[in-house]
Amino acid sequence: ASPNYYKFVIKEAWYTRLCYSKKILTVNGQFPGPTMYAYKGQTIVVEVHNQANDNITLHWHGVKQPRNPWSDGPVYITQCPIQPGKMFRQEIILSDEEGTLWWHAHNSWLRATVYGAMIIYPKPGTNYPFPRPYKEHVIILGEWWKEDIKDVLQYVLESGGQPSLSSAYLINGQPGDFYECSENATYELNVKRGKTYMLRIINAALDEIFYYAIANHSLTVVGTDASYTKPLTREIISITPGQTYDVLFHPNLTPGYYYMAANAYVNGTLVKSLNASATAVVKYNETSSSKPSNPPFPRFPLDNDTSTDFNFSRSLRSLASKEHPIDVPKKVGSRLFTTVSMNSFPCDTNATCEGPNGTRLAASMSNISFIDPSIDILEAYYYNIKGVYGKNFPKFVPYVFDFTAENQPSYLFTPKKGTEVRMYKYGTSVEMVLQGTSLLSSIDHPMHLHGYSFYVVGIGRGNFDKNKDPKNYNLVDPPIRNTVNVPNNGWVTIRFKTDNPGVWFVHCHVEAHVTWGMNTVFIVKDGNKSEEKMLPPPPDMPPC
Ligand code: C2O
């Protein structure tokens, strides 16, 4: 087979973590799933064979799929699920992405175990915009539940409450030394002193934002979400679900053993204690001693640190060089002001709802809580099937309030339910302000846009001020991303040009928030020229 063809067989396999064995869903029996390799601009063909008992869809996170939403994967947005026993041939069209992306299941919460890395090299004959690293390694962060993930989701749907916290965090599928029955399988990264390594770091966790660090060493970010950045050196990196970082790591300390670790945080505060960190071990080849019982451990920010992530995100700059130029829309054709909020619904059907005050937890964008349609929106759009979705996702929040004040009136907690999309003409320069709110609980929301990457031109705390804040926008070298963190009680402004016709999901990459409705869809209409029109559907689209 040619190097850009993959066969992905969805099947169950037994895995043991934390002294328990359970059956999980995998691709080809592997966990984490297989790494895909490609050159910039290649097209990859993946034959997805579903040999499991569950419906599934697969998504290629961060691949723009020019004109080809058919292979994008989010369930009931661009396709119906691939049923057990069925096959779907997906075409992954790469364009300007270069660096690290990943792929994952995009229905129910199956991406808990169905995920893997995608590495996109520079075109043959071209180079990285930094000296070639001695070696490269994928570092993929995840979560593990002792329960079956389908039961975790079922519990959330029935109780209306929060999902149980995962039993462990993972680095390359392993919890590491701090967890029971895990020490022997801890991931070990062997390094030669004085060489430079590239780590391709991916956060594949369902719900958690991580701090990531290597004890006593610094990391130099050179890329985010498959686009290059100016080098940014930090001791700690924060990474939300959906994001990737390419970092250079230069081991030059006393040869020995050092922990790398990942630990989840909410608003700066660790979700679990430090000894609930996922760990892996960096081992210098020059050392002849065996591993000590406690190698140096990274210094993570402790409680109520609100600046590590904020300052890190604000310091990122795209490379914006001659070889890697950028094209930030300077004039805006269409403005969108959107809130992202936690909400709740009154609990009328189930008397024991576990949300606040007996409610059912919900989430929304511009106070609309997204409801999955029964057939996919792409099909409804393409074949003009009425009644599947509405076109009224608001341009502005339907009413104005002080977004980040304490003690908001409780009527604001109850959003509308709906399947509302926003329609765009081809070639529109869009500016979208994403405003976090203090409704119910003010937490970070890593918002992800399918079909595009975007420029993050502004980020700030508190309420967005339309007179003052745009003056500080970075239109020179803003970072290019596909997933951006809307800081708790803060805002982010992104810009992009609607040059990719299709049906594109917009959502928070915290899986529970997707289930609660923090989603919408952008439909970008065809342009006039033939190369501005959607491709026709493949013959084997999974039927609804
Ligand atoms: Cu990483 Cu909608 O996905």
Ligand code: CU
């Ligand atoms: Cu969220």
